[in-house]
Amino acid sequence: MSDLQNGGNGAVGRKSGTKLRELGKGILLTTVSIVVCLGLLEVVVRLVEPKEVMRYFYSQDDDILHHKFKPNASGRYKTNEFDTDYNINSLGLRDKEYSVRKPDNTFRILMLGDSYTEGDGVHSHETFSKLLEDQLQTRTGPMKYEVINAGVG
Structure with missing residues (x-):
């Protein structure tokens, strides 16, 4: 069956799936970047001000x-x-x-x-x-x- 026989939604469905994957990758990359930055900030703060240690x-x-x-x-x-x-x-x-x-x-x-x-x-x-x-x-x-x-x- 062709896309026309299925209502023509095949290309749109693939584009939506690709956009969702890209959005998911972007969210994952942003989350990992934030966690890494916060971890580095924690290390710097402990080196600069080791009060509690x-x-x-x-x-x-x-x-x-x-x-x-x-x-x-x-x-x-x-x-x-x-x-x-x-x-x-x-x-x-x-x-x-x-x-x-x-x-x-x-x-x-x-x-x-x-x-x-x-x-x-x-x-x-x-x-x-x-x-x-x-x-x-x-x-x-x-x-x-x-x-x-x-x-x-």
Whole structure:
């Protein structure tokens, strides 16, 4: 049978199929190009700003808290924004070591909070916990102050 006997749709059907195939190839090529570009962008961003990768030396997952500091971890936390050393004590706090028993004539303040309390990106002596402790120590009298930084960001 000829195209005329079939209503003359044979050529039109082939053209429609070819156009659909070309459209499908175009969509596939566009999708693959976007995925490759996004993958390359991810690699570049991680090389330029490896912030989250660098945090892992002192942070660990926790079932209850989501994450916490690794006890006795230490290392350098460096990004484009800041460069600071991190030292985590045996209790898992970004602070100096403290005895469990409070010394006589000492008033302790426990600072709980997020990355602001932790002092994300600043040196330990620049956290507001230590700045508060320094201010309290300037007071006269026999009382000593310990401001314990328990912030985790």
